[in-house]
Amino acid sequence: MKMSQNPYLVVDAGNTNIKICAIFDDEISEVEIFNNLDDVLIRVRNQHLVLISVVTPLVKEKLQNTCKTLFEIKYNVKMPFASAYESMNTVGVDRLCNVSGMLKYAKNKSALSIDIGTCIKFDFLTADAVYKGGSISPGVQLRYKSLNDYTNNLPLLEQVNHTTLIGNDTSNSIVSGVLNGMNTEITGMISRYEDEYGPLDIYLTGGDALYFDIPQKNNIFAVKNLTILGAVEIYKINAL
Numbered sequence: 205m206k207m208s209q210n211p212y213l214v215v216d217a218g219n220t221n222i223k224i225c226a227i228f229d230d231e232i233s234e235v236e237i238f239n240n241l242d243d244v245l246i247r248v249r250n251q252h253l254v255l256i257s258v259v260t261p262l263v264k265e266k267l268q269n270t271c272k273t274l275f276e277i278k279y280n281v282k283m284p285f286a287s288a289y290e291s292m293n294t295v296g297v298d299r300l301c302n303v304s305g306m307l308k309y310a311k312n313k314s315a316l317s318i319d320i321g322t323c324i325k326f327d328f329l330t331a332d333a334v335y336k337g338g339s340i341s342p343g344v345q346l347r348y349k350s351l352n353d354y355t356n357n358l359p360l361l362e363q364v365n366h367t368t369l370i371g372n373d374t375s376n377s378i379v380s381g382v383l384n385g386m387n388t389e390i391t392g393m394i395s396r397y398e399d400e401y402g403p404l405d406i407y408l409t410g411g412d413a414l415y416f417d418i419p420q421k422n423n424i425f426a427v428k429n430l431t432i433l434g435a436v437e438i439y440k441i442n443a444l
Contacts, residue, residue: 212252214435215244215267217259218298219322220345220411224248225432230440232432245270254439256431258296275439277301282441287335295337298431299327303335305427305434306407314404316397317430318390321410322346326393328401341389344412347382364415387416394418 214232216223222244226233238244241263248271255276257264268274279292279300284307289295302317306329309315316338319325322345326338342350344364352360361378369384371377394406405423409430418424427433 212254212439213248214254214256214432214439215248216298216431216435217255217257217263219258222263223432225429227254227436230436232429232436235429235432241266254435256297256301256435258298275442277435277438281438283335284437284441285329285333285335289335289337296325299325299338300335301431301434301438302407302409303327303329303434304437305409305430305432306405307333308433308437309407309425309427310405314401315407316394316404317407317409318394318413319410319431320386320390320408320413320416324386324390325410326397328397339393344382344386344415347386348378351378351382364412366415366417383415387418390416390418 211226211228214225214227222238222241224236224238224244224247236247245266248267250272253267253271253274255264255267255274257276264276277297277300279295279297283300284304298319302319306315306317310329312331314331315329317327320343322343324341324343328336328338330336345362348361351358358378359375361375363379367379367383369380371380397404403423405425407430408418408424408426409428413426
């Protein structure tokens with residue numbers, strides 16, 4: 205369903221929480237974060253929505269019954285880029301939004317988005333705006349949970365902060381292993397992309413991105429709301 209372009213809300217229903225951002229004249233407001241669907245339903249009542257959802261269809265159904273109109277971003281809507289991904293019907297729409305968000309900035313340049321949240325998601329866009337795909341691996345909380353689930357004695361941790369190289373107790377050793385391991389994974393993947401594809405712009409996003417010491421280079425940009433910015437770009441070309 206197509207809606208008038210202004211104003212509307214972008215609802216980003218992820219695995220950890222639901223983010224809502226008001227859009228007016230293509231400008232985004234401060235993002236609101238919700239952990240309770242009932243609070244979300246109150247916020248979106250009688251509003252125009254653009255939905256990014258990687259969770260159960262029940263969320264969409266409840267939103268649709270509450271809002272005024274709803275446009276859901278799916279793999280088969282118009283995208284501002286071409287795709288070489290072999291199973292577009294399975295790709296997460298958050299990844300498609302990240303690619304669209306990159307394209308807003310990376311004109312005629314190869315680009316890589318790195319979304320660090322529930323999972324670490326890399327997505328690569330060629331200089332001629334073709335989405336190639338990328339990679340997915342567990343994020344911080346998934347790694348903590350797996351260590352607790354698949355061992356008898358390791359505790360379940362929740363903390364995410366900067367860490368030392370050497371942990372001086374079991375909890376600190378887990379934090380060091382998880383965060384330093386992820387940091388090495390991320391920087392190593394960046395190096396492999398640069399080795400294979402040459403110079404490219406890199407866009408960091410996701411709730412846990414600030415906890416990692418990614419080398420500060422002129423081609424690395426932190427874009428806090430890349431997914432939402434990309435959703436706006438996708439909606440614009442579908443709302444005409």
